[in-house]
Amino acid sequence: TQHExxxxxxxxxxxxxxxxxxxxxxxxxxxxxxxxxxxxxWTAGDYNKNTxxxxxxxxGFQGGEGETTGAEWYIENVMDELDFPGxxxxxxxxxxxxxxxxTTTQTMPPSDTEFVAVRxxxxxxxxxTQAKPVMNITFQGLExxxxxxxxMDKHGLPSGGDWSLQRQGAITFEGTEMCxxxxxxxxxxDGIGIxxxxxxxxxxxxxxxxxxIGDSAIAGWGYTSGIEDKLPGGGPDGRPGNxxxxxxxxxxxxxxxxxxxxxxxxxxQATSAQSRIINNVFFNGPRAAVNTNDGFGGDNHMVGxxxxxxxxxxxxxxxxxxxxxxxYITKIGNGSSSIIPAFQQIHNNFIIGTYQTQEGIDTDxxxxxxxxxxxxxxxxxxxxxxxxxxxxxxxxxxxxxYIQDAWTFCCISGANDIFANNSVVLRDDKGYSSxxxxxxxxxxxxxxENTVYNPSGKINGNGEVCGMTFAKWQxxxxxxxxxxxxxxxxxxxxxxxxxxxxxx
Numbered sequence: 001t002q003h004e005x006x007x008x009x010x011x012x013x014x015x016x017x018x019x020x021x022x023x024x025x026x027x028x029x030x031x032x033x034x035x036x037x038x039x040x041x042w043t044a045g046d047y048n049k050n051t052x053x054x055x056x057x058x059x060g061f062q063g064g065e066g067e068t069t070g071a072e073w074y075i076e077n078v079m080d081e082l083d084f085p086g087x088x089x090x091x092x093x094x095x096x097x098x099x100x101x102x103t104t105t106q107t108m109p110p111s112d113t114e115f116v117a118v119r120x121x122x123x124x125x126x127x128x129t130q131a132k133p134v135m136n137i138t139f140q141g142l143e144x145x146x147x148x149x150x151x152m153d154k155h156g157l158p159s160g161g162d163w164s165l166q167r168q169g170a171i172t173f174e175g176t177e178m179c180x181x182x183x184x185x186x187x188x189x190d191g192i193g194i195x196x197x198x199x200x201x202x203x204x205x206x207x208x209x210x211x212x213i214g215d216s217a218i219a220g221w222g223y224t225s226g227i228e229d230k231l232p233g234g235g236p237d238g239r240p241g242n243x244x245x246x247x248x249x250x251x252x253x254x255x256x257x258x259x260x261x262x263x264x265x266x267x268x269q270a271t272s273a274q275s276r277i278i279n280n281v282f283f284n285g286p287r288a289a290v291n292t293n294d295g296f297g298g299d300n301h302m303v304g305x306x307x308x309x310x311x312x313x314x315x316x317x318x319x320x321x322x323x324x325x326x327x328y329i330t331k332i333g334n335g336s337s338s339i340i341p342a343f344q345q346i347h348n349n350f351i352i353g354t355y356q357t358q359e360g361i362d363t364d365x366x367x368x369x370x371x372x373x374x375x376x377x378x379x380x381x382x383x384x385x386x387x388x389x390x391x392x393x394x395x396x397x398x399x400x401x402y403i404q405d406a407w408t409f410c411c412i413s414g415a416n417d418i419f420a421n422n423s424v425v426l427r428d429d430k431g432y433s434s435x436x437x438x439x440x441x442x443x444x445x446x447x448x449e450n451t452v453y454n455p456s457g458k459i460n461g462n463g464e465v466c467g468m469t470f471a472k473w474q475x476x477x478x479x480x481x482x483x484x485x486x487x488x489x490x491x492x493x494x495x496x497x498x499x500x501x502x503x504x
Contacts, residue, residue, distance in 0.1 A: 005060030169195030273297030298341025353380025
């Protein structure tokens, strides 16, 4: 197979005011993938000033879902574009830095002005092996800052999800046990903040702040086996255990990340398992706050987090996102070799789905074995989601406020799902049709004991479902215990949310 990305861009006076350019040898082009799933970056190659065609030399590997066309784009580090205060251009052939000084004060730059070019991408590299791990390393009360961007470093596809990423961070752990980061501050890191690679056990990152991060704050990516001749470190077999397990991400404040790489999160994991994401606060990011690239092993717990202002620059996503397109063999599910993972647990979280949020919990593309309960979801379009073969997705005892529909399905999905004991506040009358005409694939789905609120206080606005009154529908054995009610006040919703989240 071949990964696809655009190979050139046309730079003309129609789309770039200062074109044609005199020299693009140091330029870098950034572009969104269509639908805003991630951004690509390329260095400049051959440039035809007459036609405006700029061919790309290197790059285009920063995302996992191939596409031959781009969307919005920009170009940087071109001398012809140095036309605004605060901008700079670096000419690598002459090793000259040009800086456009802000002269609104009518003064020259201070005589002691300094420019610092950072070069070190990994500040601390803690590397052992699974056989001889490095143990009990602690970072406490430190500030980590000022690393260069890594988006042009080679990336890999960690598993079956949409992501591509580089296997490094400002702090990089591989082959470790019982390492601890506590009360630290991470800022102005233009790559990934902390990377947990391969074999790691009980890595704890807590009570720390991540601010102005160019990529993800924290990421984990394990190794698997089974096809070493074609994909070293890949394959379907996770039983050797060469992955991050029992990673603890707790009591952290994470905000303003994804400055450069838009496919970025507070916590990302691929071929990792048994993670604990507890009592963190995340806001202001371009994509999901938490992203699970596969269903490897399972037994991940996300508890007590506040997620808001996510998906600010991207679409087709939610504050929490997963994919599960590739099966993996582990013994985590039931102690024996199986592709069935342990259930994932998501509970007692407060998730505000503003900007381009589809669902608070976006279980995408085959995601299965999720137990989502006792959460407060505010805004977004949908509650439970299943598509492309997803199943065994349980939503129970959640509060959904001002959503469009209680659930959404696509493409033969939803078998053995549960939607029960939830409180659902709908934006209009059409968002809850009980278990009437569930789509193909939802065999075995249970719907019942829900408290539904809509503007009319009647199911579908007219009190009817599947051609009969809701009372007759329930008398026939459908949707037991569910009630349809007029919209509650905002204060009533707040009271319900407090009661739900206090039960943590």
